[in-house]
Structure formats: C-alpha cells, structure tokens
Amino acid sequence: MSEVDTVKSASQPTETPAVTAEKTLRSPLAGLPVSARTRSIVEWFVVVAAVYVLITAVSGIGSGFKMAVGDQAGELFQFAANPFVGLVIGILATVLTQSSSTTTAITVGMVAGGLPIEIAIPILLGANIGTTVTSTLVSLGMARDKDVFRRAFGAASVHDMYNLLSVLIFLPLELMFGILQHASDWLAAQTGGSDGGPVAAVFGAIGAGVKAFTEPGVNVLQWAVSPLPGVWAGIVLILLGVVLILAVINLIGKLLKVLLVGRAERVFHTAIGRGPMSGILSGTLITVMVQSSSTTTSLAVPLVGSGKFSVKQIFPFTVGANIGTTLTALIAAFAFTGVEGQAALQAAFVHVLYNLFCAVVIFGVPFLRPIPVAAAQWLARIGAENKLYVVAWVLGIFLVIPGLLLLATVLL
Amino acid sequence: MTNDEDALNGREENTESLEQQLERLLEDAEFTVASLRRELDGARSRREQEAMLRAQHAEIDRLREHLAEAQVHWGAVREFFEAALRELSSDQQDDDSSGEGQG
Numbered sequence: 001m002s003e004v005d006t007v008k009s010a011s012q013p014t015e016t017p018a019v020t021a022e023k024t025l026r027s028p029l030a031g032l033p034v035s036a037r038t039r040s041i042v043e044w045f046v047v048v049a050a051v052y053v054l055i056t057a058v059s060g061i062g063s064g065f066k067m068a069v070g071d072q073a074g075e076l077f078q079f080a081a082n083p084f085v086g087l088v089i090g091i092l093a094t095v096l097t098q099s100s101s102t103t104t105a106i107t108v109g110m111v112a113g114g115l116p117i118e119i120a121i122p123i124l125l126g127a128n129i130g131t132t133v134t135s136t137l138v139s140l141g142m143a144r145d146k147d148v149f150r151r152a153f154g155a156a157s158v159h160d161m162y163n164l165l166s167v168l169i170f171l172p173l174e175l176m177f178g179i180l181q182h183a184s185d186w187l188a189a190q191t192g193g194s195d196g197g198p199v200a201a202v203f204g205a206i207g208a209g210v211k212a213f214t215e216p217g218v219n220v221l222q223w224a225v226s227p228l229p230g231v232w233a234g235i236v237l238i239l240l241g242v243v244l245i246l247a248v249i250n251l252i253g254k255l256l257k258v259l260l261v262g263r264a265e266r267v268f269h270t271a272i273g274r275g276p277m278s279g280i281l282s283g284t285l286i287t288v289m290v291q292s293s294s295t296t297t298s299l300a301v302p303l304v305g306s307g308k309f310s311v312k313q314i315f316p317f318t319v320g321a322n323i324g325t326t327l328t329a330l331i332a333a334f335a336f337t338g339v340e341g342q343a344a345l346q347a348a349f350v351h352v353l354y355n356l357f358c359a360v361v362i363f364g365v366p367f368l369r370p371i372p373v374a375a376a377q378w379l380a381r382i383g384a385e386n387k388l389y390v391v392a393w394v395l396g397i398f399l400v401i402p403g404l405l406l407l408a409t410v411l412l
Numbered sequence: 413m414t415n416d417e418d419a420l421n422g423r424e425e426n427t428e429s430l431e432q433q434l435e436r437l438l439e440d441a442e443f444t445v446a447s448l449r450r451e452l453d454g455a456r457s458r459r460e461q462e463a464m465l466r467a468q469h470a471e472i473d474r475l476r477e478h479l480a481e482a483q484v485h486w487g488a489v490r491e492f493f494e495a496a497l498r499e500l501s502s503d504q505q506d507d508d509s510s511g512e513g514q515g
Contacts, residue, residue: 024476134484137484138481138483140489261476272465295482299475309471
C-alpha cells in the first residue's frame with residue numbers, strides 16, 4: 001500500500017474488528033485485592049521469579065538431555081544431521097508452541113547438554129519461520145472486511161516473506177561456509193571461553209552467580225524425576241523443562257505487556273515518521289520489553305489493518321522483532337557455566353548473529369529490501385480475493401511442506 | 413527605399429519584438445505556474461504527511477487495545493477456514509453447473 005493509500009484510509013472510519021471489540025489489557029494478577037501500585041510491585045517480583053524458573057528449566061533441559069542421551073547426542077540426532085530436517089523441526093516446534101523463544105531456549109539447553117551446534121543451527125533458523133504463524137493467524141480474525149483483511153494479512157505476511165527470504169539466503173551460505181557456526185564460535189570463545197579476557201571474565205562471573213542461584217531449583221527438578229530409570233528420568237526432565245518454559249514465557253509476556261505498555265507507547269511515538277532504522281530499533285525494544293516477537297508482529301496486524309500504517313512502514317518494525325527476541329536465548333545461556341556455558345552461548349549467539357546478519361543484508365542490499373513487502377502485498381491481494389490462497393499458504397508453509405520434507409527425509 | 417517600405421519594416425520589427433516579449437511573458441508565466449504547482453504539491457504532500465503522522469500517533473494511543481487483541485482467536489480462525497471451504501464448494505458447484513450447461 002502506498003503512503004497516499006495510508007493517508008486516504010487514515011481519514012476514513014475503517015475501524016477493525018479488533019478495535020471495535022474494545023478489549024483492554026488484563027494482568028493475570030488482576031484479581032489480587034491490593035492497590036494498583038502494590039500489584040505492579042508484585043507483578044515485577046513474579047516476572048523476576050519467572051525468569052528464574054526459565055533459567056532453571058533451561059538448565060534442567062540441559063541436564064535431562066545429558067541423562068537421556070549421555071555422550072551419544074551426535075549419534076542419536078543423526079536423523080537431524082540433514083539441515084532441512086533441523087529446519088523443519090524448528091518450524092514445527094515453534095508452530096506448535098507459538099513461541100520462538102521457547103524453541104530457542106530449549107535448543108540452547110540441548111546444545112549445552114551435548115547437541116552438536118551444526119544440528120542446532122537449522123533448528124534456530126526454523127524457529128524464525130515458525131514464529132510468523134501467530135501473526136498470520138491473528139490476521140485471519142480480520143477477514144470480515146476485505147480491505148481490512150488485505151492490509152492485515154499483508155502485515156502478517158511481510159514477516160513470513162522476510163523470514164523465508166532470510167533462510168533462502170543464509171541456509172545455503174551456512175551449509176557452504178559455516179558463517180554462523182564460525183562467527184558464533186569465535187564470539188562464544190571471547191565471552192564464555194576460559195581464556196577470553198575481561199569480557200569472558202564478566203560473563204563467567206554472571207554465569208557462576210546465576211548458576212549458584214538456580215542450582216537449588218535444578219536439584220529439585222532432578223530430585224522429582226529421580227525415581228525413574230536413567231534415560232526416562234532424562235526424558236521426563238526435558239518434558240518438564242519444556243512445559244515450565246512454555247508456561248513462564250507465556251506468563252512473562254502477559255505481565256510485561258501490562259507493565260510496559262506505557263513505555264512501548266512512548267517508543268512507538270518516538271519512532272513514528274523517522275525512517276526504517278528507527279522502526280527496526282523500536283521493534284527490537286518493544287520485543288525486548290514484552291519478551292515475545294509473536295506479540296510484536298501480531299501487534300503490527302491491527303495497526304496496518306486499521307489503515308493508519310502501511311505494510312512498508314511496519315516492515316522494519318517486524319525485522320526489529322526478530323532481533324529483540326534473541327535476548328531470551330541469551331538469558332537462557334546463563335543457566336550454564338564452563339564448557340556447557342560456552343556451548344550454550346554459542347547457540348544463543350547463532351540466533352543473535354543470524355537475525356543481525358539478515359537485517360543488515362536484506363536492508364543493506366537495495367534490490368533485496370523491497371522483495372518481502374512486494375511479495376506480502378501480492379499474497380495479500382490474491383488472498384483477499386480468494387480465501388483458499390490464504391488457507392493454502394498457512395497450511396502449506398507451516399504444516400504440509402515441512403511435514404512432507406520431514407517424511408521424505410525419514411523414508412528416503 | 414520608400415517611406416511605405418520603411419513603415420512596413422518597422423511594423424515587422426515591432427511585431428517580432430512584441431512576439432518575443434509575449435513569448436518571454438509566457439515563459440515567465442509558465443515558470444511561475446510550474447513553481448506554484450510545485451509549491452502547492454509540496455504543501456499538499458506536507459499536509460497529507462502531517463495528517464498521516466497524526467493518525468498514526470492517534471492509533472498508537474490505542475496500543476492497549478491493540479496489544480489485548482494481538483493474540484490468536486481460534487474461533488475466528490475456525491470461521492475463516494469454514495468460509496474458505498464454503499468458497500471452495502460454491503466454486504465447485506459453479507463449475508459443475510457451467511459444465512452441465514455446456515453439456
């Protein structure tokens with residue numbers, strides 16, 4: 001949509017169904033019989049506690065993975081040595097959990113537990129694609145009005161297109177040159193290695209402090225599964241960790257939305273009309289605030305659906321969401337120290353570097369930048385005319401194609 | 413050269429200079445029109461830009477509502493898929509009826 005289109009529709013009363021519903025944010029702790037200020041303090045405490053549980057759960061996954069596979073992680077995960085399988089696992093896991101943070105946090109825990117990084121990298125790339133399903137599903141709720149839906153689905157699809165283009169560029173480069181693996185290895189050695197200098201010393205001290213703090217929690221988890229035989233104890237510990245991560249990431253997201261909505265508004269107001277760099281920065285900041293790229297990109301859907309923002313204007317914001325969400329994996333990496341800590345940091349840095357490289361390359365190369373917007377607008381145009389294209393896109397990209405790829409790899 | 417010829421030449425020169433003057437005036441007028449048009453377009457574009465920014469800021473003031481809505485509504489997703497299926501079956505019926513018509 002052009003800027004003029006945006007202005008024209010801005011002057012029209014094109015209220016989206018989302019806006020007319022007039023729902024407001026509600027804290028999960030809204031029922032507490034205390035003053036608003038006290039509730040806010042309690043909410044912050046709960047956020048800190050939830051981050052503690054998140055780190056403990058990631059650490060638990062690392063321990064569980066070791067218990068379950070021992071030193072055989074490479075052999076056991078041989079089926080995922082094919083990078084397309086790793087990519088599909090990342091997509092499907094994120095589609096099922098609707099949270100890339102959960103997938104990346106679990107992957108970080110598994111890498112610390114012995115999963116080879118070359119298997120983890122495609123999973124982390126797949127998480128980026130899988131996370132776009134949430135905003136796409138949010139946009140389906142605006143299908144009553146064709147124009148609103150065209151804009152809303154365009155806003156959701158621009159994230160799909162950007163992430164697909166990113167994988168198309170970086171997966172082959174990774175397979176040929178191992179860019180992410182080498183760059184993250186170097187960075188992890190500088191920040192988490194035994195001879196990495198002052199930065200590594202600071203990171204090491206933080207990691208040791210976090211580990212000391214979370215160790216009792218991990219011990220409780222290990223004690224809970226101890227009646228089970230070795231391998232099963234490990235598997236149950238992993239599952240317990242996954243459930244805990246899902247629950248706390250959901251809780252953290254809900255609480256931070258309520259606690260930081262005012263700041264998010266200020267970030268938005270500051271960024272409006274200042275160009276793409278500002279859009280990327282605001283998307284990053286807001287995602288860091290709400291700890292969920294799905295929330296940020298889903299937020300773009302009603303904003304564009306209302307006609308006040310264009311797909312082109314919101315595109316940098318969704319790119320920033322990809323960068324902001326990488327913080328969760330970095331937090332998760334502090335669950336480990338020593339060699340495990342360095343491996344976990346490497347996995348987290350893969351996610352950070354990948355999203356930074358994608359932003360630099362796609363925004364830096366002039367002919368690449370318009371592709372996601374143009375592709376999203378085209379898909380939205382045909383999707384608004386015929387819903388079957390939308391169904392084919394959603395099922396095809398997020399379920400059928402990944403499923404068929406996985407099946408083909410298993411059968412062949 | 414007679415007086416008549418002189419007068420004729422003089423009139424021709426006058427006409428030429430008048431045409432040149434008119435040409436210059438027209439050029440000036442066209443230049444003025446073009447610059448006025450540019451200024452008007454610029455002012456309109458600035459006004460539209462300002463209106464767009466105002467509308468965007470107003471939309472951000474409703475961020476709470478948008479954040480509350482920024483989640484998947486499975487009922488709406490189901491409705492969408494059902495509507496798509498209805499479109500598919502009505503398309504098939506149309507195809508069948510047009511096939512029968514041709515047959």
